[in-house]
Amino acid sequence: MARRRINLPLRISMLDKVLFYFFAGTAVASGVLMVTRRNVVHSAIFLITALLATAGIFLQLRAEFLFIVQIILYVGGIMVLFVFVIMLVNLDVALQQIQFARQRWVGLFVALALAAQVSFMFWTSGKMPGQGLPVLTAAAATKLPPNSEAVARSLFESYLLPFEIASVLLLVAMIGAVVMAKKRA
Amino acid sequence: MLSIEHYLFLSLALFIIGVVGVVTRRNVIVVLMSIELILNAVNINLVAFSRLYGDVAGQVFALFIIADAAAEAAVGLGIIIAFFRNRETVLADEMDLLKW
Amino acid sequence: MTNPIIQATIEFLKAFWAPLLCGVAIVAVLPLIVGYIVLVERKLMADMQARLGPMRVGPHGLLQPIADAVKLLIKEDIIPDNADKLVFWLAPVLSVGAALLSLAGLAIGPAFQIAQDINIGILFVVGVSALGIFGIVLGGWASNSHYSLMGALRSSAQLVSYETAAGMALVSALLFTGTLNIKSIVEAQSNEGIWFVMLAPVAFFTYLVASIAETNRAPFDLPEAESELVAGYMTEFSGFRWSLYFLAEYANMIVVASVATTLFLGGWLRPFSKVHELPGFHLLNLLDFVPVLLMVAIGVYCLQRTPKQPTRVQQMFMFAVAGLCFVLGLVLLVPVVVPIAKPFYAGIHGGFWFILKVSLYIYFFMWLRFTIPRYRFDQLMRLGWHFLIPLSIVNVLLVGVALIAGSYFHLQGWGLLLVTTPAAIITLIVAFLILAIEKEHGAPQDQSAASDFYAG
Numbered sequence: 001m002a003r004r005r006i007n008l009p010l011r012i013s014m015l016d017k018v019l020f021y022f023f024a025g026t027a028v029a030s031g032v033l034m035v036t037r038r039n040v041v042h043s044a045i046f047l048i049t050a051l052l053a054t055a056g057i058f059l060q061l062r063a064e065f066l067f068i069v070q071i072i073l074y075v076g077g078i079m080v081l082f083v084f085v086i087m088l089v090n091l092d093v094a095l096q097q098i099q100f101a102r103q104r105w106v107g108l109f110v111a112l113a114l115a116a117q118v119s120f121m122f123w124t125s126g127k128m129p130g131q132g133l134p135v136l137t138a139a140a141a142t143k144l145p146p147n148s149e150a151v152a153r154s155l156f157e158s159y160l161l162p163f164e165i166a167s168v169l170l171l172v173a174m175i176g177a178v179v180m181a182k183k184r185a
Numbered sequence: 186m187l188s189i190e191h192y193l194f195l196s197l198a199l200f201i202i203g204v205v206g207v208v209t210r211r212n213v214i215v216v217l218m219s220i221e222l223i224l225n226a227v228n229i230n231l232v233a234f235s236r237l238y239g240d241v242a243g244q245v246f247a248l249f250i251i252a253d254a255a256a257e258a259a260v261g262l263g264i265i266i267a268f269f270r271n272r273e274t275v276l277a278d279e280m281d282l283l284k285w
Numbered sequence: 286m287t288n289p290i291i292q293a294t295i296e297f298l299k300a301f302w303a304p305l306l307c308g309v310a311i312v313a314v315l316p317l318i319v320g321y322i323v324l325v326e327r328k329l330m331a332d333m334q335a336r337l338g339p340m341r342v343g344p345h346g347l348l349q350p351i352a353d354a355v356k357l358l359i360k361e362d363i364i365p366d367n368a369d370k371l372v373f374w375l376a377p378v379l380s381v382g383a384a385l386l387s388l389a390g391l392a393i394g395p396a397f398q399i400a401q402d403i404n405i406g407i408l409f410v411v412g413v414s415a416l417g418i419f420g421i422v423l424g425g426w427a428s429n430s431h432y433s434l435m436g437a438l439r440s441s442a443q444l445v446s447y448e449t450a451a452g453m454a455l456v457s458a459l460l461f462t463g464t465l466n467i468k469s470i471v472e473a474q475s476n477e478g479i480w481f482v483m484l485a486p487v488a489f490f491t492y493l494v495a496s497i498a499e500t501n502r503a504p505f506d507l508p509e510a511e512s513e514l515v516a517g518y519m520t521e522f523s524g525f526r527w528s529l530y531f532l533a534e535y536a537n538m539i540v541v542a543s544v545a546t547t548l549f550l551g552g553w554l555r556p557f558s559k560v561h562e563l564p565g566f567h568l569l570n571l572l573d574f575v576p577v578l579l580m581v582a583i584g585v586y587c588l589q590r591t592p593k594q595p596t597r598v599q600q601m602f603m604f605a606v607a608g609l610c611f612v613l614g615l616v617l618l619v620p621v622v623v624p625i626a627k628p629f630y631a632g633i634h635g636g637f638w639f640i641l642k643v644s645l646y647i648y649f650f651m652w653l654r655f656t657i658p659r660y661r662f663d664q665l666m667r668l669g670w671h672f673l674i675p676l677s678i679v680n681v682l683l684v685g686v687a688l689i690a691g692s693y694f695h696l697q698g699w700g701l702l703l704v705t706t707p708a709a710i711i712t713l714i715v716a717f718l719i720l721a722i723e724k725e726h727g728a729p730q731d732q733s734a735a736s737d738f739y740a741g
Contacts (some may be wrong), residue, residue, distance in 0.1 A: 070414045082258065
């Protein structure tokens, strides 16, 4: 149980790859399952899985502060709110009705066209001169500064104004949500 | 970190799934959940580039997006609850009071 | 090239075999530990109610947890009629998974972290234990029963409300450390020479109350009290599924006690741990012998009670317990006295002090359970939102101000008490002001709660 320093080699280790494909596969599968379930509670559970997989991707990218923030805020906060509201508005009648809107095929076609466009753009990015994605390689994991410290420093030094505005936004949202959901006496 | 294309394709896949969810489903709660999925796809994109360039600003931006998503989910769900109290429905097709 | 999954597994095992072993050991041993904590609770409850508690199974009822575990495992697994089978299966798993996962981030001694030395240690533990809320909500919903759903919604509303207060209380203590890493937090307490409970007592009190609410313990146990909603969200779960929820509840108690011990009570530090560096205080090093004396005292007490036992089996058992205590005392004595074994001092004595503090915290939980009547649900929510959250936010503010004043005057260690005590006093004044304002507005005990979904 002694403390060990984990030094994975500079070339991408197999563990890294397997972890990425595992989390990516879980995220995509959960996403697909989420938009196709009839029961809204099942959709919520699959969204929770998708969010946890996204948190795993953040961890794999060595963004550990964002990993834990995603778990606390998104999964532990926003999803709890969703599940609460689902239980408040749950109608058994809704389960028997048609789940997909009338424009579903058009919508699917448009979304797939968008996907094809963007994938084509990624695919040909290196092949046209002067364009494309950067060919940098990321810094080795052991040379990164401690993540929480770096994020905190950036948040309170460079981005203090957006931070304060975000807190005002949250205050406004809180007041709005309370007013909206209150019962008119 | 794997090459950036991996993360971009993952982000694109989640984004498209979210878009399909928003455009296709009738239940507005599922629509809201798909919007959350879209925001997560954007977050993955930002964090991947932040790792590539070694600049932590991408992660700070993702943090703000998470805070914003929380605010938006709260207000959106408040609206849904208020509407449900009046009309007893959460299906988007039936929310047509302003149609002429 | 070999199969990538096999290669990845080998890499994983080579790097992480120690935490894996630790994790497997914890998951295997935890049900037993939880069972004995339950036995301690029943014996304590009996003692405070002037009776004896479980005495039949095994000597002095010591095999009772094993009998209970066997009973729960062989019970029939009843699933309600229209219950959603997937979610019904998933809910207890989520609860117990979150509780066990949050145990992974803790550290019992300076070298005894359970999984890894995580950089975001405390935040990981608190965040992952919040995932247990889903186990409760989904369990209540999947049972397809009104009592379960209401109990689940009440319980999760309570958990969510007190999470904020608990987090803010932790932040007040984290202001002194500047890091989230568990080892660094305890090192900071060692460097300052003072535990954070004395520097931020209001934060400790807030965390104490909030953690009682977080683990659904009395006096905040309305959602699962037997006289209220049958058993709340756990009503329809029987046999092994119920034991998973039970395990999750007590594992959560251990987690919450460990977090409080790490942040406020000095983790694995002996009281006055830095004292040997100060001149003239060498006598306090005699505190090193306290664990040994404690064990020897328990052993002597057991030896004294041995002849008074009614049956031969119980006599032999008491004698064995006394022997065990003496052996433990010897183990604790060796690192202090024998110079070769000095490096083991931090680990062994650290583990002892940590477990002692966690046990005291849990004993306090149990003591409260048998002493105080429970809160009604709307009183509970008012306490959380109207009292604890403002109190903890004001405390964070004032502790921050006190720290700035302290660094301006170059105060350190016990000197910080000069600035933090006024901060604590001002926080208490604010607390009394809040209470006075609440009383003035007319307590909602008289209002009819018809419009409130949760007040039933």
